[in-house]
Amino acid sequence: MADTPPLKILQGNALSEQQKKDLLHRLARVEGQLRGVQKLIAKATEPADCDGIAQQMSAARKALDRSFVNLLTSSMVTHAEKASSTEDAVARAKHLSTFLDKYV
Known part of the structure; x- marks a missing residue:
């Protein structure tokens, strides 16, 4: 199987470059x-x-769950850092709450 080229990391407001690299x-x-699991099954x-x-x-499965938690915590940090006002911070917190309800 050929190695796939690394993904290009785009700049944006969702996550920092380091957070993306870690994920x-x-x-x-x-x-x-x-x-490895596929090989074991075969x-x-x-x-x-x-x-x-x-x-x-x-x-x-646990490693994927840890990745999901890492995404959530990174998102929380990024959202909090980007808030321009208290009202914006509350709106961002509500968005994250909806996100958690949807996926957890």
Whole structure:
């Protein structure tokens, strides 16, 4: 499998460049874990192999959950830093609250 070129990180208000780099690094690790799980499944020959597969799937799921939490906390920090007034900060907090209700 050929290596994919790195993604171009765009400037914007959503996340800082460092926050994006950190999230992309975490997701690349999850992607590697999932490729490993696929290999384990392909090579499974004994019922006991399922234990190792389940363990690796659980680790990948937890890593993805940690990435999601990292996205949320980064978003909270960015939204708070970008607020221009108290009213703007309240509106941004309400947006994040809706975001949490929708995805958590």
